[in-house]
Amino acid sequence: MAQQAQIITLYIELEDIVPPIWRRIVVDGDVTLRTLHHVIQAAFGWTDSHLHEFNVEGRIYAMLDNENVLDMIEDREIPGDDRKCKLQKLVYPGQRFDYQYDFGDNWRHNIKVEKIDLVAEKMGVAQIMDGARAAPPEDVGGTSGYEDFLIEINDPSSEQGKNYLQWVDGSYDPELFDRRAANNALLRMAWNGWGKK
Secondary structure, three states: OOOOEEEEEEEEEEOOOOOOOEEEEEEEOOOEHHHHHHHHHHHHOOOOOOOEEEEEOOEEEEOOOOHHHHHHHOOOOOOEEOOOOEHHHOOOOOOEEEEEEOOOOOEEEEEEEEEEEEEOOOOOOEEEEEEEOOOOOOOOOHHHHHHHHHHHHOOOOOHHHHHHHHHOOOOOOOOOOOHHHHHHHHHHHHHOOOOOO
């Protein structure tokens, strides 16, 4: 008898932002943490322009193929390689772990494992099921920079707000989450080999 596949449902929420910015995704259990990173990038509309790491049960998993990560380790324990760690070997229902993206802006994503289902066949990597609100623009300056950004773009007399809007290509709706566009981004990433060169 063939072994059953695992499908894992994850709830992911950006830390320290109210009202919350969140996504619910389902992924094949045998994805690596690196592939999960790409799924999260698509789900939130990030551009994969910065370093990232996962913290699962106090163990760090990072991009060991990136020389900038190796330079940052210094006295820290050597992290696990996120390309080699399978999600299903690290998680269980109800567990919480963290994903950090962009160590400058410090976007921390709290992840909860909502459930793990056993199924006859894998689903084909991932799907974004639901979510709320747009992720902040890249390089906006973290949580406090994002708060300032929202204040300025909502003030019609603000020159800084006009500059911000020009910087984000003319418009930004913090309430917009387009699940179809996020899933299309996920499909493009899959077709492009998940960022492999």
